[in-house]
Amino acid sequence: MNRPNAAPSAGLNASAHEDTFARDHLPAPALWPELRFDLPELAYPERLNCVAELLDRAVAAGEGGRTAVRFAGGSWSYAHLLEQVDRIAHVLRGPMGLKTGNRVLLRGANNPMMAAAVLAVLKAGLVAVPTMPLLRARELGAIMAKAAVNAVLCADGLRAELEAAPGLPASVVWFNADADADADADAASLEALMARQPARFDACDTAADDICLISFTSGTTGVPKGTMHFHRDVLAICDCFPRSVLRSQRGDTFIGTPPLAFTFGLGGLLLFPLRVGAATVLLEKLTPETLLQAIAQYRATVCFTAPTFYRQMAPLAAGYDLSSLAKSVSAGEALPLATREAWQQATGLRMIDGIGATEMLHIFISAADDDIRPGATGKPVPGYQACILDRDGNPVGPGVTGRLAVKGPTGCRYLADERQRDYVHQGWNLTGDAYEMDADGYFFYRSRTDDMIISAGYNIAGPEVEDALLRHPAVAECGVVGKPDQERGQIVQAHVVLKPGHEASPQLAAELQEFVKGQIAPYKYPRAIEFLPALPRTETGKLQRFKLRAM
Incomplete structure (x- = not known):
């Protein structure tokens, strides 16, 4: 196995490429993350x-007659x-x-x-x-x-x-x-x-x-x-997440919403099923209703989609035959505990949460079945390692919120981009997420590292406030960011999309504030609430907090 930090001209295998543009624009060898191939299947x-x-x-191997797509x-x-x-x-x-x-x-x-x-x-x-x-x-x-x-x-x-x-x-x-x-x-x-x-x-x-x-x-x-x-x-x-956590099998039928152009979708809806000889269902322009209908129609066993879809599907699930569905995978953004609970109550399925990154190609922390711990994303997927680093880049122990650092068989290699220096630190990939690890090695998402709200000396994670708001019957979606404030440095600002039948008003804003105070520590409540018709999201469903901050 090649040493990952060897110079491309000397340490990489002889390339088959006549056009060497991509290899020529790899980061400098010293800027690569450490790559690890600790499992025998990774040799x-x-x-x-x-x-x-x-x-x-x-x-x-004689499997040509099996259904692929x-x-x-x-x-x-x-x-x-x-x-x-x-x-x-x-x-x-x-x-x-x-x-x-x-x-x-x-x-x-x-x-x-x-x-x-x-x-x-x-x-x-x-x-x-x-x-x-x-x-x-x-x-x-x-x-x-x-x-x-x-x-x-x-x-x-x-x-x-x-x-x-x-x-x-x-x-x-x-x-x-x-x-x-x-x-x-x-x-x-x-x-x-x-x-x-x-x-x-x-x-x-x-x-x-x-x-x-x-x-x-x-x-x-x-x-x-x-x-x-x-x-x-x-x-x-x-050979990592689907093998060790998802435990996908030859008889599975995969289905979901992430585009094949998104690494979450490329893995979950094409590469993973092919690796085990399973089938995939590829459908365009799915809605929560049509995804539920398709799960029933194609007797899908594994579903990949974002928390937003699961939250919208949960109240509709009773109207569809989902008896074939055995596993549901959530990734792409933080999974609110309220969404996890609503999905389990509606379907009986325990959500497989996961965090991945385009830089790492797919999921590297997750948990399934009896390994699931409420509120936690999970543990490092076999083949990967993870730890929490403080602001100085030093590992910290349980109970401390810091920067998530990961290494494994995949890692960040930006195409001619100076931001490579920011993503890789002493061999670790820094995903840009703030996490906390408990004494048992479970990782709990707190926020993006640039989404942590510091108000009057308190550290407040936006997703925690979002989870509280989502428990209110009037709230369909919400996004929470820090808003500059002369007195407190920042205040918590919530951008809220209401469910049909509810009207925006100062009275409802006050009701939501009191509701949050009853859910989490009162100092975390949103001191400002803006009602919006929709939240700004990327095509893959990720909330664009930088747009909320710019409003």
Whole structure:
């Protein structure tokens, strides 16, 4: 196994990439986090193509007839998915003329063609740059410039913003075109190009540490960063959380809402099921109601979505047959205890909470079943280590709130970004979260490190106030931040979205303040309350607190 802090020119395996842009723009070796491969299943060979392991191996083992992907129009077997992936790989390396190491921007909703396109890019020895469907032209232009994108595979329905983006490369191919598309456009579609390609493609002989994925952060700070991941990283996340905590099995059917362009969705709705030979359900534009309906229709066993969806699904759950559902995973933002309790009361299921990061690729702290402790995210997933650091970077013991620090088989490697120095400290990845650890090694979320409100000398975590507010019957959603105040330094300010049938008023604001005082320590109550029609969120559902602070 390579030493993680060796210089890329000397310590990394011989790359298969003709285009060395991605490797050339890795952080300086001294700025890498410490990488650990403590589990036997993490001892990967030096030559590794993750898609060959995830897909080709299953078909070669006689599993080609098993269902891999289900969707509104039908299903694809493992063998059919492999054929589509291989045909797309031929298009990329043939008609599109791409060479190994080139970056391919991918743009599409959760559907089989988007899944096949992502896998094809990796299998062909290229670098995937997935993007959220709701990104605008300016944002897409910034990503294409940062990653020096060479080509684009884009769903036809997302054409407008992409075509308006600055710096669009010459090589752009559309897929999932409408049935009434004109003949010339149809002939140039990805599907038409695929039809003229061979049905088998030999996976590129990539190094385990060749970069295969550049994932951009979802922008909770307003300035996205490109995070670079290796072929072995893709397998590592499959061999940690889903193996040790989720305990996913061959007979599972995965379902959920996070986009495949978001690492939470890429893992939970594509990579994890493939790793164990399970099935995934890929559906577009889900609502709480349609997700519940789909769980019942497809007899899903594992659900991945954000706390917001679980909170909205809980009061509706009784109207659907959820008897197939065995596990529900929450990540993407802090899980309020009130949401966890409401979901368990509605379904009987104990929520599997988890914290991950785009920089780490997926979940690294979690707990399931009897290991769940109310209010705690969980313990480090086997394969990872975690501790709490104080402001000076020193580890602290139980009962102290500080900076969460993590290390394991994956870690932060920003694409040409000075913020690498902020994220990695003495080999640890600093996730930007304030946590507290108890004497038993459980980790309790307190806030983002820049979300801690200090008011009159008291440290107040916004999510704790949010959890209290969410217990009031009038509150649908809320976001709590610190507001500058001359007397107290900061005061707690709550931005509240009301449920239908409730009207904003000074009387209701006062009622909410008194309610919070009855739930948690009175000094934590929101001294200012603003009623909003909706909260600002990223496409992945994360609350954008920086926008609340700017209001």
